[in-house]
Amino acid sequence: MNPAQFIREGFVEIREHIGRTVMQTLGVILGVASVVATLGMTASMDARRDQYFRESGGTRLMGVYNQPPGELEMTARQRAKTGLKLSDAEAIRDTVDGFDLVVAEIASNHRVRAGATEESFRITAIEPEFLQMRELELGSGRYITDHDMDSAAAVVVLGSTRARELFGTADPVGKALNIDGKAYTVVGVTAEKIFFWQQSDTYNAHEWLNRLIVVPITSYMKRHQNAGAERIDELNLRLRSPEVHEESRDALELLLRSRHGIEDFGVWDRQERIGQGNREGMIYNITFLACGVISLLVGGIVITNIMLASFTERMREVGVRKALGATGWQVFVQFLIEAIVVTVFGGAAGLALGIVFTFGIMAVMQMPMTITASMIVISVASATVVGFFFGMYPAVKASRLDPVVALRYE
Numbered sequence: 001m002n003p004a005q006f007i008r009e010g011f012v013e014i015r016e017h018i019g020r021t022v023m024q025t026l027g028v029i030l031g032v033a034s035v036v037a038t039l040g041m042t043a044s045m046d047a048r049r050d051q052y053f054r055e056s057g058g059t060r061l062m063g064v065y066n067q068p069p070g071e072l073e074m075t076a077r078q079r080a081k082t083g084l085k086l087s088d089a090e091a092i093r094d095t096v097d098g099f100d101l102v103v104a105e106i107a108s109n110h111r112v113r114a115g116a117t118e119e120s121f122r123i124t125a126i127e128p129e130f131l132q133m134r135e136l137e138l139g140s141g142r143y144i145t146d147h148d149m150d151s152a153a154a155v156v157v158l159g160s161t162r163a164r165e166l167f168g169t170a171d172p173v174g175k176a177l178n179i180d181g182k183a184y185t186v187v188g189v190t191a192e193k194i195f196f197w198q199q200s201d202t203y204n205a206h207e208w209l210n211r212l213i214v215v216p217i218t219s220y221m222k223r224h225q226n227a228g229a230e231r232i233d234e235l236n237l238r239l240r241s242p243e244v245h246e247e248s249r250d251a252l253e254l255l256l257r258s259r260h261g262i263e264d265f266g267v268w269d270r271q272e273r274i275g276q277g278n279r280e281g282m283i284y285n286i287t288f289l290a291c292g293v294i295s296l297l298v299g300g301i302v303i304t305n306i307m308l309a310s311f312t313e314r315m316r317e318v319g320v321r322k323a324l325g326a327t328g329w330q331v332f333v334q335f336l337i338e339a340i341v342v343t344v345f346g347g348a349a350g351l352a353l354g355i356v357f358t359f360g361i362m363a364v365m366q367m368p369m370t371i372t373a374s375m376i377v378i379s380v381a382s383a384t385v386v387g388f389f390f391g392m393y394p395a396v397k398a399s400r401l402d403p404v405v406a407l408r409y410e
Helices: 003-016 018-055 076-081 086-095 146-151 160-167 217-224 242-260 270-313 315-323 328-365 373-399 403-407
Strands: 061-066 099-114 117-126 138-141 155-158 176-179 182-190 213-216 234-239 265-269
Touching (some): 018 328, 018 373, 061 242, 086 242, 099 160, 117 217, 146 217, 155 160, 160 182, 265 270, 270 315, 270 328, 315 328, 315 403, 328 373
Antiparallel strands (some): 061 234, 099 176, 099 234, 138 182
């Protein structure tokens, strides 16, 4: 008898003893469903997080911000060098190869007037690469250019929300804007970016990008800072690839310490935040996966007991087969394949139940559901392993049965 025949017999067993099969695979079904639901929720939340990062610059972003040094006493030389400077951005571009984008930034509140509207808004002074770094698109006009930087042009680009607040439904491109009494010309408006973590959310997670009022950093320094001052608030950086993360961050910190003579800065790092989030989520995953594994083990024990009961019922059948020339190995394979077929059936049912669980939980959380190939592979693999491991003992016992004893069994 070949394996295909054994598989057919396994399905015959399922069809003829459907109640026993359900009881036999209940633990496997619940265990696989628990594993699949855990993986599904994790995959769905990770996909949502990745989408947010992707739409706001990707996972390779890093930033450096001013931070008071830990030392209480500093020399006059150290005090003079405290804080990030525009020249730091150029030094990073020239020295650290791991970053493909480096953008200096200054942000501060100023009085903004457009027509009859006057209010205090946050002004962000940046370099042209900010558009690319934050995955922004233009709704109308243009963005800040290198020529604007070189000439310290008095131009401004508005986010979609700020454009509506200041100019209503009119196209603001070409219109005048006054920042602390200094005239600027609106040259562009960025397209609206929208992202809601949950469908019921009323807060757009990308709204801060829609509320930007950006000007060239050179123009801001010339018009709103003291002459000769080049201090900035933050450096935004993007890694060339995740693989150069550690070495690039180390090189960045070493360069800034050597230039400033003191550690007067802090670093935020999306790669690090993602790793921290994954570590925190791992506790949650391990808890639910452990429940699934325990359920699989309980299901495996049930499978062993029912397989032993089935073997007892079929003892004469096994004896006849061995008397007609079937080897112990053939009997072993027959029982083992039957156990695997039954558990794979349970694994498929568990996969379907796990997907239903995931869909229900994600619907309650009002987040889209994500199904991955790994969920299918793990459900089938775990069921197969359970069937193989817990079907071994009944299969070995059947293979070692003495045909004489079997034929005499009532």
